[in-house]
Amino acid sequence: MQHFQDTPYWHQNVKNARLKKAPIPTNTDFVIIGAGFTGLATAIHLLRAGKSVVLFDAMKIGDGASGKNGGMIGPSLHKLGLDGLTNMYGVDKALAILQEGMNAISYFKEFIATEKIDCDLKMTGRFRGITNLKDMDSVIKDCENLMVLDGFKFNVVDKKDIHDEIGSDLYQGGIVYAQDGGLHPYKLLVSLANKVSELGGQIFEETMVGDIVKSPSGFNVKTNLNNITAGKVIVASNGYTKRFSSKSLSYFYKRLLPITSAMIATEELPKETIDRLFPKRRMHGGNHRLVQYYRASPDNKRILFGARGTDPWDRSLQNGTELKRHLTKIFPEVNDIKIEHSWSGKVAYTFDHTPHLGIQDGLYYAIGYCGSGVTRSIYLARQLSRRILGEPNHQTAFDDLGFQSKPLYTGTPWFMPAVLKWHSFLDRMDGN
Ligand SMILES: Cc1cc2nc3c(=O)[nH]c(=O)nc-3n(C[C@H](O)[C@H](O)[C@H](O)COP(=O)(O)OP(=O)(O)OC[C@H]3O[C@@H](n4cnc5c(N)ncnc54)[C@H](O)[C@@H]3O)c2cc1C
Structure with a gap:
């Protein structure tokens, strides 16, 4: 009888992220839900802008997709191709959507070089x-x-x-x-997490976000440990949004497969x-x-x-x-x-095979990479951060696409x- 270790090969011989042990603070500028590539890269931009950031991940760092993927990077060109996209949106928009894949890869290389991230990129x-x-x-x-x-x-x-x-x-x-x-995805993830800690961000793993309630100063965010007040909340929970099923995130999981x-x-x-x-x-x-x-x-x-x-x-x-x-x-x-x-x-x-980012009911999000998220998550994290911080050049070709759901779909793709x-x-x- 064969026996396979069910832990990712990537986790061998790489030191886990250095996370500081501290109690959950009572308030922060930003709460980020999910400490994968999207959440961590967004945190780095916000921390560099002088904001306080607290990240929660329901699992251990590395147990989401970012710590165990194929480590293949590329422009992730759209499944529908130029002809399919042109039929849906016209040629200019189709080209703009496809060009985002190229933008993502060039920004990714720049980010790895400027942040001096060691992840065996070749x-x-x-x-x-x-x-x-x-x-x-x-x-x-x-x-x-x-x-x-x-x-x-x-x-x-x-x-x-x-x-x-x-x-x-x-x-x-x-x-x-x-x-x-x-590249080596777990090395990338650990480097990002260490950078967040060095910049003063706080990461709480095995801490699940539940209800998120609007308050006069922003949001009251409940976790399975303590609660925290945040000026803004960012949803970076991607393929695990439904698994941890915070009702407050139902808008998102009804749009993700x-x-x-x-x-x-x-x-x-x-x-x-x-x-x-x-x-x-x-x-x-x-x-x-x-x-x-x-x-x-x-x-x-x-x-x-x-x-x-x-x-x-x-x-x-x-x-x-x-x-x-x-x-x-x-x-x-x-x-x-x-x-x-x-x-x-x-x-x-996603139902339109396209990633989505923006703001919904006051919650910012970048989500739905359709299986190709290494470069796109890092790129959309930068675009989303620019938008949150009121910086120029935050626009993407995905901004005005509308985020579709389907009638009766509740976030579990039973038909898959x-x-x-x-x-x-x-x-x-x-x-x-
Ligand atoms: C096996 C595999 C192979 C892949 N190969 C490639 C590849 O070669 N190239 C490529 O480009 N892409 C690949 N991908 C896709 C890529 O890994 C993802 O698109 C990318 O990592 C998404 O990053 P993320 O940070 O948005 O999400 P994730 O890394 O999945 O992180 C989301 C986190 O949110 C947390 N979370 C969810 N809900 C809550 C909550 N309520 N409270 C607290 N935390 C919560 C989860 O615990 C999870 O850790 C692969 C994925 C897998 C699984």
């Missing part, structure tokens, strides 16, 4: 393998359309050159997205194996409907592979076994390799297992 590029020639044509056409975006670069890889990119025979060709890269993304990490492999499977050490993905992403670990010793978690009870053995099956299709030799870690987390989709099964069926029909 701009490796990403190889997206395509399993059939029909899809290859449409992916190339999409990429050609995107050349209007500032900074977007790609190149096509033919079947005959595929082994320069990946040690797999699964793909008929592929695309290299030059502006993408990879929390979906499980799961990952596995293999045992350590010989250098020659990694050299052969990942010759350029890029980030990797494919054209499956059920999203797959994979890479070598930053120390180049293991394979990390992620996909949607399909086990209804989110058990690490079941998710991990299914993920290993997908990985073995790409690299058949993995069949004989041990999986050491299998873990999962929640991402937040059926959608995942359908996508998996379509993938199988395509031979994937």
Whole structure:
């Protein structure tokens, strides 16, 4: 019987954040709900502007999505592509939405450099393998359309050159997205949390925010420990908004679809194996409907592979076994390799596949990264902070999109297992 550790591979050999032990203060300028990338990056901007900031996280730092993701960074171009977005919003708005992905990645690199954050960031590029020639044509056409975006670069890889990119025979060709890269997400998270503490912010983990009640001076915020009065409240709870179900956040969880993304990490492999499977050490993905992403670990010793978690009870053995099956299709030799870690987390989709930020009933928010939140959370944290602080250039292409819900939707996407099964069926029909 296989046994997988259900803790993220990323948490190995990285020191946890240094959090100061102190009682919850009675008041503060800002309360931030959620100490992932969004909450911590927002806190850094507000602290640098001289504000007092208290962050609450219902879990331990690193147990949300920010501490256990794939660490792949890229422009996160919109699922609908230029044509789909143009049909919905017209070409100018479509281009503006797509350009935000490029803006996010350039700001992200600038932020990491100016804040001197050590997170093993490498701009490796990403190889997206395509399993059939029909899809290859449409992916190339999409990429050609995107050349209007500032900074977007790609190149096509033919079947005959595929082994320069990946040690797999699964793909008929592929695309290299030059502006993408990879990092160590838990190192990034810990660095952000340490920076918040150094700047005087207070982080309380395992402290859940409940009711948030308007008061003459701002808000009374209830937690499972003490209560606190805040001038302003920022919602940075993303895929976990419904799980901790503060009624005061119902506007948000009725607009978010929390979906499980799961990952596995293999045992350590010989250098020659990694050299052969990942010759350029890029980030990797494919054209499956059920999203797959994979890479070598930053120390180049293991394979990390992620996909949607399909086990209804989110058990690490079941998710991990299914993920290993997908990985073995790409690299058949993995069949004989041990999986050491299998873990999962929640991402937040939105009904229009777009992230959202703004203010609702006095609560500021940045939320809904649709599974691609490493660069976007850090970028939207800056834009939201600028807006809160009354600074210029806070606008984004997402500001006026409207944040949709659906009738009778209460924040639990009960229909997702059926959608995942359908996508998996379509993938199988395509031979994937
Ligand atoms: C397995 C996996 C792989 C992924 N891979 C990638 C990738 O390769 N590239 C990429 O760009 N993105 C990836 N993502 C998505 C990315 O990790 C997220 O979009 C991003 O981390 C969101 O950051 P966040 O701070 O908004 O949310 P989170 O990091 O999820 O933090 C939200 C926090 O809010 C807290 N919270 C919620 N409600 C309350 C409450 N009432 N009181 C107190 N605290 C509360 C939660 O405890 C949680 O810690 C992946 C996600 C997962 C799960």
